[in-house]
Amino acid sequence: MELLWDGLREGFRLLFTGNREVIEITIRSLLISGSAILIALTIGALAGYFLATQRFWGRNFVLSLVNTGMGLPPVVVGLFVAIMLWRSGPLGLLNLLYTPGAMVVAQAMLATPIVTGFTVASIQSLHPKLRLQIMALGASRWQTIWLLLREARLPLLAGVMAGFGAAISEVGASLMVGGNLKDTRVLTTATVLEVQKGNFEMAIALSVVLLILIYAVNLVLTYVQQRERPA
Amino acid sequence: MPDVRMAVRDVLVRRGERVILTVPHLEVWAGEVLAVVGPNGAGKSTLIQVMALLERPAAGSVFFDGHRVEGDRLPYRRRMAMLFQEPLLLDTSVEKNVRSGLSLRGVPRSEQARRTAYWLERLGIAHLARRPARSLSGGEAQRVSLARALALEPEVLLLDEPFAGLDPSIRESFLSDLEGILHEGRLTTVFVTHDRAEALRLGDRVAVMMGGSIRQVGTTAKVFAAPVDEEVAAFVGVETVVRGRLQSLADGLATIDVGGAAVQAIVPALDPGAAVLVCLRPEDVILEPAGLESHPTSARNHLRGTVRRITTVGGQVRVALDCGFTLVALITKQSLEELSLGVGDEVAASFKATAVHVIPRGT
Numbered sequence: 001m002e003l004l005w006d007g008l009r010e011g012f013r014l015l016f017t018g019n020r021e022v023i024e025i026t027i028r029s030l031l032i033s034g035s036a037i038l039i040a041l042t043i044g045a046l047a048g049y050f051l052a053t054q055r056f057w058g059r060n061f062v063l064s065l066v067n068t069g070m071g072l073p074p075v076v077v078g079l080f081v082a083i084m085l086w087r088s089g090p091l092g093l094l095n096l097l098y099t100p101g102a103m104v105v106a107q108a109m110l111a112t113p114i115v116t117g118f119t120v121a122s123i124q125s126l127h128p129k130l131r132l133q134i135m136a137l138g139a140s141r142w143q144t145i146w147l148l149l150r151e152a153r154l155p156l157l158a159g160v161m162a163g164f165g166a167a168i169s170e171v172g173a174s175l176m177v178g179g180n181l182k183d184t185r186v187l188t189t190a191t192v193l194e195v196q197k198g199n200f201e202m203a204i205a206l207s208v209v210l211l212i213l214i215y216a217v218n219l220v221l222t223y224v225q226q227r228e229r230p231a
Numbered sequence: 232m233p234d235v236r237m238a239v240r241d242v243l244v245r246r247g248e249r250v251i252l253t254v255p256h257l258e259v260w261a262g263e264v265l266a267v268v269g270p271n272g273a274g275k276s277t278l279i280q281v282m283a284l285l286e287r288p289a290a291g292s293v294f295f296d297g298h299r300v301e302g303d304r305l306p307y308r309r310r311m312a313m314l315f316q317e318p319l320l321l322d323t324s325v326e327k328n329v330r331s332g333l334s335l336r337g338v339p340r341s342e343q344a345r346r347t348a349y350w351l352e353r354l355g356i357a358h359l360a361r362r363p364a365r366s367l368s369g370g371e372a373q374r375v376s377l378a379r380a381l382a383l384e385p386e387v388l389l390l391d392e393p394f395a396g397l398d399p400s401i402r403e404s405f406l407s408d409l410e411g412i413l414h415e416g417r418l419t420t421v422f423v424t425h426d427r428a429e430a431l432r433l434g435d436r437v438a439v440m441m442g443g444s445i446r447q448v449g450t451t452a453k454v455f456a457a458p459v460d461e462e463v464a465a466f467v468g469v470e471t472v473v474r475g476r477l478q479s480l481a482d483g484l485a486t487i488d489v490g491g492a493a494v495q496a497i498v499p500a501l502d503p504g505a506a507v508l509v510c511l512r513p514e515d516v517i518l519e520p521a522g523l524e525s526h527p528t529s530a531r532n533h534l535r536g537t538v539r540r541i542t543t544v545g546g547q548v549r550v551a552l553d554c555g556f557t558l559v560a561l562i563t564k565q566s567l568e569e570l571s572l573g574v575g576d577e578v579a580a581s582f583k584a585t586a587v588h589v590i591p592r593g594t
Contacts, residue, residue, distance in 0.1 A: 127319060135285055136311070137383070140305055147331075151321060
């Protein structure tokens with residue numbers, strides 16, 4: 001018990017005195033997971049729009065893949081990305097392995113199916129004729145996509161938040177493709193490292209930051225959803 | 232020759248293996264309201280979506296102002312506007328909704344503001360401008376949707392059952408507003424409805440659809456008076472519907488000029504000279520051999536006519552007469568035999584003034 005109390009006290013001290021390492025790791029985490037979610041949003045929103053509005057052979061199969069992807073084990077994604085980026089692998093020339101870039105790729109792969117799945121559900125929850133009405137108003141293909149996604153913005157935002165939450169809190173993939181080096185250390189991987197070193201205070205401080213971030217994200221989400229809920 | 236604004240030719244639409252629409256030919260004339268009527272599932276909505284270039288037919292073409300629509304359909308879509316049964320508003324303010332189509336079409340902002348303000352005012356919803364669209368009632372929302380369509384100043388307005396979702400009380404004021412706007416602007420309109428009363432009121436011409444094809448196209452009066460077959464007759468209701476003009480009104484009893492014949496009817500308060508539709512149920516018409524009419528009776532209307540057409544509907548017989556206008560009578564087979572009527576015979580028809588239903592008509 002004492003370990004926990006000491007750890008908590010020391011953890012909060014590190015946080016509120018603005019420990020350089022904690023701040024650096026936090027910012028790196030936000031940058032990597034933020035970039036990953038932007039990529040996931042771009043790909044996922046378009047793929048989700050396509051899956052929700054088009055009928056084609058094999059659509060249900062693709063949808064089942066997306067649903068599976070929403071619960072993709074991070075370790076598996078990490079392994080796959082690591083193999084692809086390995087020096088002798090197909091994308092080895094990019095020299096991305098053990099860089100923040102590799103972590104962005106891995107986290108984006110993790111978050112994309114989540115954003116895609118939420119987009120499919122949110123577009124399908126709109127009135128089926130709304131797309132026709134928007135086209136009849138004179139919208140081009142891209143204007144139609146933009147307006148429909150805007151109509152689905154709230155559930156879409158939920159997808160972004162869920163994707164961001166998954167990206168920033170996963171550890172397996174980041175460890176595998178980032179390697180837990182000085183330049184690739186993020187909140188989760190750094191926590192693992194500190195525990196291994198016996199630095200529980202540091203580990204607790206990092207965990208608290210992670211929890212606060214995830215809480216903040218969900219606070220914003222809840223606030224927006226409640227405010228915009230139809231009367 | 233009428234000025235053809237839009238046409239479809241040899242259009243075929245399939246759902247899976249099933250053919251749900253076949254239209255060899257249909258024209259929409261400039262400035263007219265073409266009502267497309269038919270029971271649910273007749274293919275009316277599919278047809279109007281093909282015309283709106285929202286549904287690509289398996290075969291056939293759409294023509295706009297004489298040009299076959301090929302390749303990029305967006306420029307053509309931007310010359311039309313469509314109103315659905317559901318308001319389908321965007322999740323933003325009323326004003327932004329009305330502007331949305333204009334902004335998509337690249338209309339300058341000052342012009343957007345002018346037209347939006349005009350149509351909000353014109354449809355009596357200016358006070359709602361700042362309200363979020365989703366806070367509106369069904370009737371208000373449909374007015375916003377109409378304002379959004381009209382603000383586009385389309386060359387062709389397409390209406391797909393725009394009144395079907397509205398309460399009867401709201402429906403009436405919506406209908407009369409739209410009627411005024413359509414006739415005032417001579418706006419070329421295609422109007423899909425399953426309600427024949429709406430078709431009668433708004434339509435200049437009527438196309439009757441059944442089972443995915445168009446059975447009959449003609450002026451409203453013609454189609455309602457002379458349906459081509461039994462199924463069409465059963466749908467439109469066998470009725471005489473003719474245009475007339477009020478000549479005089481005394482003690483609530485009006486004399487209406489219908490194609491040269493004078494018809495007496497009970498009418499609501501109307502000014503002489505007013506244009507009206509005269510509707511008469513065929514079962515209210517009594518036929519007698521010409522020259523042998525028994526007098527007097529309580530029927531105020533006695534007309535002479537020539538038998539043009541005799542058709543059997545169910546167990547009964549429809550007799551269409553030319554009395555200066557087409558008058559339809561529904562009689563039994565026995566009466567037909569006793570009167571020994573044939574095409575070309577002259578016959579006397581009578582009906583009561585109270586049996587005539589008069590609808591005021593805008594033009």
